[in-house]
Amino acid sequence: MAVYTQVPAEALDAFLSRYDVGTLVSAKGIAEGVENSNYLVETTQDRFILTLYEKRVAEADLPYFLALKTHLADRGLAVPRPIRDREGVALQTLRGRPACLIEFLPGISLTEPTPAHCRSAGDALGRMHVALRDFEMVRPNSLNLAGWQRLADACGARADEVSPGLADTIAEELAFLESGWPVDLPHSTIHADLFPDNVLVRGSKVTGLIDFYFACTDIRAYDLAVMHTSWAFSADGATHFAERAAALDAGYAMSHGLSDDEQAAMTILCRGACLRFLLTRTYDWLNTPADALVTRKDPLAYRRRLDHYRAL
Amino acid sequence: MAVYTQVPAEALDAFLSRYDVGTLVSAKGIAEGVENSNYLVETTQDRFILTLYEKRVAEADLPYFLALKTHLADRGLAVPRPIRDREGVALQTLRGRPACLIEFLPGISLTEPTPAHCRSAGDALGRMHVALRDFEMVRPNSLNLAGWQRLADACGARADEVSPGLADTIAEELAFLESGWPVDLPHSTIHADLFPDNVLVRGSKVTGLIDFYFACTDIRAYDLAVMHTSWAFSADGATHFAERAAALDAGYAMSHGLSDDEQAAMTILCRGACLRFLLTRTYDWLNTPADALVTRKDPLAYRRRLDHYRAL
Numbered sequence: 001m002a003v004y005t006q007v008p009a010e011a012l013d014a015f016l017s018r019y020d021v022g023t024l025v026s027a028k029g030i031a032e033g034v035e036n037s038n039y040l041v042e043t044t045q046d047r048f049i050l051t052l053y054e055k056r057v058a059e060a061d062l063p064y065f066l067a068l069k070t071h072l073a074d075r076g077l078a079v080p081r082p083i084r085d086r087e088g089v090a091l092q093t094l095r096g097r098p099a100c101l102i103e104f105l106p107g108i109s110l111t112e113p114t115p116a117h118c119r120s121a122g123d124a125l126g127r128m129h130v131a132l133r134d135f136e137m138v139r140p141n142s143l144n145l146a147g148w149q150r151l152a153d154a155c156g157a158r159a160d161e162v163s164p165g166l167a168d169t170i171a172e173e174l175a176f177l178e179s180g181w182p183v184d185l186p187h188s189t190i191h192a193d194l195f196p197d198n199v200l201v202r203g204s205k206v207t208g209l210i211d212f213y214f215a216c217t218d219i220r221a222y223d224l225a226v227m228h229t230s231w232a233f234s235a236d237g238a239t240h241f242a243e244r245a246a247a248l249d250a251g252y253a254m255s256h257g258l259s260d261d262e263q264a265a266m267t268i269l270c271r272g273a274c275l276r277f278l279l280t281r282t283y284d285w286l287n288t289p290a291d292a293l294v295t296r297k298d299p300l301a302y303r304r305r306l307d308h309y310r311a312l
Numbered sequence: 313m314a315v316y317t318q319v320p321a322e323a324l325d326a327f328l329s330r331y332d333v334g335t336l337v338s339a340k341g342i343a344e345g346v347e348n349s350n351y352l353v354e355t356t357q358d359r360f361i362l363t364l365y366e367k368r369v370a371e372a373d374l375p376y377f378l379a380l381k382t383h384l385a386d387r388g389l390a391v392p393r394p395i396r397d398r399e400g401v402a403l404q405t406l407r408g409r410p411a412c413l414i415e416f417l418p419g420i421s422l423t424e425p426t427p428a429h430c431r432s433a434g435d436a437l438g439r440m441h442v443a444l445r446d447f448e449m450v451r452p453n454s455l456n457l458a459g460w461q462r463l464a465d466a467c468g469a470r471a472d473e474v475s476p477g478l479a480d481t482i483a484e485e486l487a488f489l490e491s492g493w494p495v496d497l498p499h500s501t502i503h504a505d506l507f508p509d510n511v512l513v514r515g516s517k518v519t520g521l522i523d524f525y526f527a528c529t530d531i532r533a534y535d536l537a538v539m540h541t542s543w544a545f546s547a548d549g550a551t552h553f554a555e556r557a558a559a560l561d562a563g564y565a566m567s568h569g570l571s572d573d574e575q576a577a578m579t580i581l582c583r584g585a586c587l588r589f590l591l592t593r594t595y596d597w598l599n600t601p602a603d604a605l606v607t608r609k610d611p612l613a614y615r616r617r618l619d620h621y622r623a624l
Contacts, residue, residue, distance in 0.1 A: 003343040009420035025514065026418045028352055029343035031315040040340055040352060042418065106338045106354065108321035202337065 003029035005037045005052045005095050012041065012050070015094050018085040019101060021045055035213055037097070040104065047104040049080065052097040057213055059098050064139050065212050066090050066100060068189065073103070075131040078124070078200075078208045080105050107200025107207035111235065115247035116204040117196075118231050122251025124206040125194060125227060129220060129256045132189045141192065141216035143276050145181055149174060151279040158286050162299050166282065173275050173306065181272065182265040188220035195230040221262040224252055225269035229277065229305050237304030267312050274306035315341035317349045317364045317407050324353065324362070327406050330397040331413060333357055347525055349409070352416065359416040361392060364409040369525055371410050376451050377524050378402050378412060380501065385415070387443040390436070390512075390520045392417050419512025419519035423547065427559035428516040429508075430543050434563025436518040437506060437539060441532060441568045444501045453504065453528035455588050457493055461486060463591040470598050474611050478594065485587050485618065493584065494577040500532035507542040533574040536564055537581035541589065541617050549616030579624050586618035 006029075007015075013024045022045030030038045030049075037052040053062060066082045070090070073081035081103040082090040092099045110117060141147070152159075152170050159167040191198070193214040200208035232245040252258070258266070281299035288296050318341075319327075325336045334357030342350045342361075349364040365374060378394045382402070385393035393415040394402040404411045422429060453459070464471075464482050471479040503510070505526040512520035544557040564570070570578070593611035600608050 008423040010422065010424055012420075024420055026512075027420055028340070030352070031341035031343050040342070108324075108336055108339055110322065111320040112322055200338075 003031075003037045003039070004054050005097050007037075007039060007050070007052070007095055011095065012039070015050075015092070015099075016041070016043060016101075018087075018092070019083060020086060021048065021083065021101070041101070048083065049102045049104050050094075050099065051102060052094060052099045054097065061139065061213075062091055062098055062100075064137050065215060067137055068135065068212055068215055069102075071135050072128060072131055072209075077128055077131050078105060078206060079128075079212075080208065080210060105200055105208035105210070107202050109197045109200060111196065113196050113231055113244065114204070115243045117201055118244045118247035119251035119254075120201065120204050120206045121194070121196075121199050121227065121231065122224070122248040123254045124199070124209060124251075125191070125223060126252045126254065126256030128191065128209060129188055129223070135189050137189075139189075139216045141190075141218040143192070143214070143280070144218060145174075145178060145272075148177075148272075148275055148279055151283050155279070155282050155286060159282050162282050162285050163303065166299075166303065169303065169306075170275070170279065170282075173271065173310075177268065177272050177275065180268055182219065182261070182268060185219045185221055185262055185265060186259075187217055188223075189215060190218050190220060190223040191215055192218065192223060192226060194223065194227050219269065221258055221265065222269050222273065224248065224258070225266060225273045226276075228266070228270050229273045229302070233301075233305055233308075235301065236298070237301035237308075240305075240308050267309055271306060271309045274302050274309060278302035278306060315343075315349045315351070316366050317409050319349075319351060319362070319364070319407055323407065324351070327362075327404070327411075328353070328355060328413075330399075330404070331395060332398060333360065333395065333413070353413070360395065361414045361416055362406075362411065363414060364406060364411045366409065373451065373525075374403055374410055374412075376449055377527060379449055380447065380524055380527055381414075383447050384440060384443055384521075389440055389443050390417060390518060391440075391524075392520065392522060417512055417520035417522070419514050421509045421512060423508065425508050425543055425556065426516070427555045429513060430556045430559035431563035431566075432513065432516050432518045433506070433508075433511050433539065433543065434536070434560040435566045436511070436521060436563075437503070437535060438564045438566065438568030440503065440521060441500055441535070447501050449501075451501075451528045453502075453530040455504070455526070455528075455592070456530060457486075457490060457584075460489075460584075460587055460591050463595050467591070467594050467598060471594050474594050474597055475615065478611075478615065481615065481618075482587070482591065482594075485583065485622075489580065489584055489587065492580055494531065494573070494580060497531045497533055497574055497577060498571075499529055500535075501527060502530050502532060502535040503527055504530065504535060504538060506535065506539050531581065533570055533577065534581050534585065536560065536570070537578060537585045538588075540578070540582050541585045541614070545613075545617055545620075547613065548610070549613035549620075552617075552620050579621055583618060583621045586614050586621060590614035590618060 022043035026042040028040045030040050032038050035056045039050040041048045041050050072079040083101040084090050157167050198211040281297050334355035338354040340352045342352050344350050347368045351362040353360045353362050384391040395413040396402050469479050510523040593609050
């Protein structure tokens, strides 16, 4: 939630002259995304997001992310389109950082989605999966089972500093998932992080899917599982809202839908999604100073979600 | 450079319903102002800045700042107007913080102003001083001579941790200013912090004067002195640009101008302005952890400016 790389107006003005987008009217650094520096840029023609990629995004992955967003935007999905300069180049360098000028999408992110929002968001996920059928680039998911094991090893017994018994819970859950993870289900490009923060809405209409920087190739239905664990619970993870969960499934069924095998695997996929966020939050919790300006997200909100699915 | 208080979209939507401004379309936390949380809010009718006042702004001062901005906006100055709700109230509470919805002004802040920008900005300061002739509210300047003395005492010998000999330089300069500070010059409401960051421009036209949170009642010509020390030097303070300085004076003369007494006092007023920023930066430097996400501003950039005026 910070702007790490400052871009003086003069440098921004020069940067924009590479594009056919008009001239600079206004620029505000925005506190969006923990990974990158972002500016909301207004020109005489339109509004854009300017992203400077900071060290947490691997530069080698950027062509993948930009191709993915362009593919989806070309197919009419509400996804922020990377803008090309006059020479057709989208990925640029600015202030020594990889940078991209991106379409601005209106809409707000909800913290308490209604079932109507869940239906629209589930439908948007399904439409994204349809549009990705002919997207051929591949990016392995570094936060797959093997990645979870690495994170669990890195946290080790210190997980108990977050909450007593957490290290054992993680180890048990990893063993369970390793024995039954549904690796034979259809794979696809997935968003892998479609939390309510990453969906823009107006009213109950989805106006944007954003923040594709965890996108990768993995089990397609896992994408819906991530949505279940993030959309169908109270923020603290203590309350599951069955109506929101049903609306996610109903929305997804409108545009894509689950096979019987995928449907049968949803509980274990949701357990995997819970463990993924439990692990990254636990790791960040143990490795972020308590007085840092970055807000540490509570790992226990995902332990409670995991408990919900373990009890099923 | 952060958003300290998070405002969920639902809370923002409810907040906006107090006003006749349309409904929420988009909201982005912006990394502007070290003192407050700011959102760039778009509604179906217009764009606004929503400011939540954090602890560094004294709540008791807010009615003064809002009245000042309203006074200037009413007189046609390019100043962000506080928006009143349907009951005529501008100062609200949101998420437990004092909050105000404020007009959005286009324009960018420069880091390397040209003489043409300096002329426009000097003129804008003069027009502001004209418009303030009938503004009757008074706010003492806590960063006056007595305030500088308190800051110098708080830094004490530790100022030498910033740069060897700095504590002595500060003590000498304070003694000089105390013996000759031109207290009899005309007083007025002043902005007191009109750095290039706080002036929005398009081309060479000033489209906004912003960030009035140091505004106070003090020697009117001191406002121009603050501009001299911030607009007429390179960022590191090592180079003085005489052409920019002349353009500031020429611009100010277009709309207001200095009396002979004020003109004669400009060097000592500039020395005071240099000491003020040297002291606040030294204090912040000594009291901000080196690893904090907040960027510490280099105090020596103001010691070099001070050296320029001491050599005259």
